[in-house]
Amino acid sequence: MAKDVTTYTLRQALAAKVEDHIEIAVEAEDGTKFKIRATSEQLDALTGDLESILDGDEAGDA
Numbered sequence: 549m550a551k552d553v554t555t556y557t558l559r560q561a562l563a564a565k566v567e568d569h570i571e572i573a574v575e576a577e578d579g580t581k582f583k584i585r586a587t588s589e590q591l592d593a594l595t596g597d598l599e600s601i602l603d604g605d606e607a608g609d610a
Contacts, residue, residue, distance in 0.1 A: 556580055 556576035563572045570591055572584040586594075 556574075556578065558574065559577045560575045561572055563570060569585050569587055572586070573581070574584065575581050
């Protein structure tokens with residue numbers, strides 16, 4: 549990752565469809581709150597990445 553990226557530990561995240569995009573409201577453990585706007589296509593790609601990571605973790609557990 550780039551040096552200018554701040555890492556937060558997730559406390560909570562909620563998602564909602566708003567008009568033509570999806571918003572994910574995020575709260576970090578330190579109380580920082582922010583919102584992410586994304587298209588369905590962007591979230592489909594992210595979901596695929598997460599599924600691959602989780603599937604890899606499960607394969608390592610077996």
